[in-house]
Amino acid sequence: MPALLRRQRTGSVVCPSCGKLVGVNDEKCLNCGRRNPGMWGFAQAFRRLGQDFGFAAVVIGGSIALYAAALLIDPAGFGRGGLFSALSPTTRSLFLLGASGAIPVFELGRWWTVLSAAWLHGGPLHLLFNVLWVRQLAPETAEAYGPARMVIIYTVSGVCGFLLSSLAGHYLLFLPRFLGGASFTVGASAPIFGLLGAIVHYGRRRGSSVVGRQALGYAVILGLFGFVMRDIDNWAHLGGFVGGYLVARWLDPWLPERVDHVVAAFACLVAAVAAIAASVLTGLPVLAQR
Numbered sequence: 001m002p003a004l005l006r007r008q009r010t011g012s013v014v015c016p017s018c019g020k021l022v023g024v025n026d027e028k029c030l031n032c033g034r035r036n037p038g039m040w041g042f043a044q045a046f047r048r049l050g051q052d053f054g055f056a057a058v059v060i061g062g063s064i065a066l067y068a069a070a071l072l073i074d075p076a077g078f079g080r081g082g083l084f085s086a087l088s089p090t091t092r093s094l095f096l097l098g099a100s101g102a103i104p105v106f107e108l109g110r111w112w113t114v115l116s117a118a119w120l121h122g123g124p125l126h127l128l129f130n131v132l133w134v135r136q137l138a139p140e141t142a143e144a145y146g147p148a149r150m151v152i153i154y155t156v157s158g159v160c161g162f163l164l165s166s167l168a169g170h171y172l173l174f175l176p177r178f179l180g181g182a183s184f185t186v187g188a189s190a191p192i193f194g195l196l197g198a199i200v201h202y203g204r205r206r207g208s209s210v211v212g213r214q215a216l217g218y219a220v221i222l223g224l225f226g227f228v229m230r231d232i233d234n235w236a237h238l239g240g241f242v243g244g245y246l247v248a249r250w251l252d253p254w255l256p257e258r259v260d261h262v263v264a265a266f267a268c269l270v271a272a273v274a275a276i277a278a279s280v281l282t283g284l285p286v287l288a289q290r
């Protein structure tokens with residue numbers, strides 16, 4: 001039987017909140033007061049799922065699948081322009097799947113797109129670079145914080161990045177273009193900066209700063225790159241980095257990952273899927289009018 005379906009009926013489990021042993025059928029943890037610490041007998045199964053579940057693979061696979069979907073929804077994206085814009089999903093299809101930014105969030109009320117935009121990419125190079133960074137940084141972050149907390153950091157920092165970028169795009173219109181927020185934005189770079197922020201915090205927390213210094217170096221180089229290149233969402237980078245750093249501080253890498261983190265990580269993934277579904281369902285009528 002799959003691990004998640006194996007229900008434990010007797011004996012003790014590690015409390016999902018505090019990590020002390022509790023009886024699987026106890027109503028409350030005597031140590032921390034958490035209700036239902038045995039999670040109806042599924043706490044142990046959840047713990048195993050958190051360890052085995054390939055969160056990094058989910059992020060990468062999901063991004064690639066949505067990129068393919070964006071091309072198929074509006075095939076005009078296949079042959080656009082020259083070498084660098086070929087195979088680039090159109091604005092229509094990215095809007096439909098949940099692009100974020102000042103226009104979707106503030107003008108169209110699509111606030112949930114701060115959860116979906118990190119899963120979308122504007123072109124093959126954009127997708128390739130971000131997938132390579134996620135492949136590098138997600139396992140590193142998971143080693144420091146555990147795979148479930150990596151997903152929490154990834155999700156929250158993405159939300160912070162797109163929120164900051166949309167706010168800047170809506171309220172700071174007087175800024176020159178390369179300092180401006182985004183009216184329309186997609187890509188995993190906000191959460192990638194979030195993972196970098198989390199690794200920087202891990203380095204500071206441990207006192208041995210080689211890992212943290214390297215991550216900070218990456219963030220600075222990538223960040224500066226954003227001011228040289230055209231159409232890079234610098235506010236999303238900044239918001240992602242700060243958000244990742246702060247949520248990592250809150251999650252504290254000294255403390256072991258708990259089952260509650262696994263539950264929260266799945267809630268994050270469910271929220272992302274729900275945000276994409278909401279984008280499609282509410283976006284179809286909008287596109288039909290134009």
Ligand SMILES: [Zn+2]
Pocket residue numbers: 015016017018019020029030031032033034037
């Ligand atoms: Zn407890």
